[in-house]
Amino acid sequence: MSLNFLKSLLEAAAPSGFESRAAAVWAQEAQTFAERVYRDHYGNVYAEVGPEDAPAVMLSGHLDEIGLMVTHVDDKGLIYVGAIGGWDPQVLVAQRVRLLAEDGDLVGVVGKKPIHLMSASDRDKVSQIDDLWIDVGLEAAEVKRRVRVGTVGVIEQPVLVVGERVMSPSIDNRIGAYVVLEALRKAAGSGRRVVAVASSQEEIGAYGARVAANRLDPVVAIAVDVTFETTQPGVDVKRVGEAPFGSGANLAVSPLLSPKVLRDLIATAERENIPYTLGANPRRTSTDADEIVLAKTGVPGAVVSIPNRYMHSPSEMIDMRDVRACIDLIAAYAGSLEASPDFTR
Template identity: 45%
Template sequence: MPLPDVLRSLLTATGPSGYETAPARAFAEACASFADVETDVMGTVTARVKGTGDGPTVAIVGHIDEIGLIVTHIDEKGYLHFIGVGGWDPVILVGQRVELTTKDGVVPGVVGKKPIHLLKEDERKRAAELKDLHIDIGAKDGDDAKALVRIGDVAVISADPIELPNDRYVARAMDNRLGCFVAYEAARLVAEAGGAVGDVVAVAAVQEEITFAGARTVAHALRPDVALVVDVTHATDAPGIDEKENGSHPLGSGPVIERGSTMHPVVFDELVAAAEAEGLDHTLSASARFTGTDADAIHVSRQGIPTGLISLPLRYMHSPVELVQLDDVLNAAKLAAAFARRLTADTSFAR
């Protein structure tokens, strides 16, 4: 199964939190053929498919940002020092090729550290930390580096999508360009089917990896009657993951529907009913207190928004080799579209 062109365009655009312009533009361009598209001052994109009646407005929300690195210092020898944008395991960064987004375009570099041959015995016993790493762009000295890169420029790991057997794909930024693709595809399916009773709004929200800022502001402004957040979760068929703690969500098992303290029970029930009616494989997950997704911000917006969460099984989260099975993604879009089309003007989210 080929990787959809829209998903490829999202995965190959670079956009750490706060610097999401390129992937947000790709999302907006993809939605423009079937929806009314707007971009707010934060950079969040909304794509509205008008409803056929007075049914509830449904927001389907993915976050468009990814984790990255931001330059904090350029030393006299031309090495770039950095901190993480979002959560990193520093071990993953060692030896990676990176792409820095600068005012004059992309500058390639590599993440370096002291070679193992030169490490002292106590240094060999501990994992590398961010402070032990630097980015080398091949500069002769500090002035040479500063002519190419500024403090505050961001970088991502260079890792274009690759196809594996069984319709599985690997790339950086699957978290959470996948959620944005599901939002896009669900809205497209609704438009193709002639619309839903209420408006359906696909949302590419910014800054989830740092503050949920895009979700907070767009939920306040959009004021949907119900929201579906689409994000990734840990595929539990990878070594070292305990299903007793994380549930059972192997690749190929379909989208994961969340149930828990912050998830609205009517939304959960309607999602399960939609999955069963469409014959879509799915699994269930339970959470308490928070989910670690944009749902945590959206469900308490204004007077409260009935919120559901659809997750996609993903291996190796927050790495350049995030791995997903494509039919799980496509079935999540079918689920979100079916949910939106099942709602009526009489649907009540009263407790």
């Protein structure tokens, strides 16, 4: 495991549909050990080990993060945006934003009417994204020259490491892309064909994973994402279960997913003394797996997740103990999979 690689991956601005910066970081690391590394026209990056003509074990972690897209630049040079993915607009207020402008990035701040100028009724209102704007501190003519409608941006926050905890706005789901590549590294000597995919566009529909699964037609697939860390205030464990920091890999139970793959993951975790919890998903999993399992004639699938605090905020937080558990579990499972597995329900 490389913390420097993780930091570089988290620092790369990569909103849904515009993942090329993070893809380049991931591909560069993959090239240090993978036998084959390649990209497709949809923004996915693939890294493979094992025989090229063998059935594939697919490991998918999406590269994209939620972001913003410019919808209008007014005559004062203030920039208005729409959401790429699921934002709570409250967390955007006064944040710094990096805009990926064509002739160089711009950093601005999200503005809102000061409380001193609000009416009593305004103060009680919840902010909507239409109430906010981005100010990059330049004259209007310069802003209009450099920032076009369709320019995208992300929250600008440094990666912070405190002991085992890592904080960043792009944890969801750069950490999943990190886990699948590190699991691939550990599984490299297994003799199996294992393919790690850093997938695109999960936050707007898991479209990259659909493309990748149809391309690979894997024998089995594991999607890696984040789930809710359940000791944070306001989490109802009766609804989402328990997945505190340090509890290891969270394994999804869902009608969409393969019960055999889940049983085998549990058996692997118990054999290898890897901590895990179970998470109930009575319908969809809201991960890449929802699209992967429907590729071609169907793919037996599983979801392995890392507990995450403050999801879809400027300061998401994970615990590296859980990250290591996910890497170890996925690598052990992929390496021990029988040559011709039967996933019939």
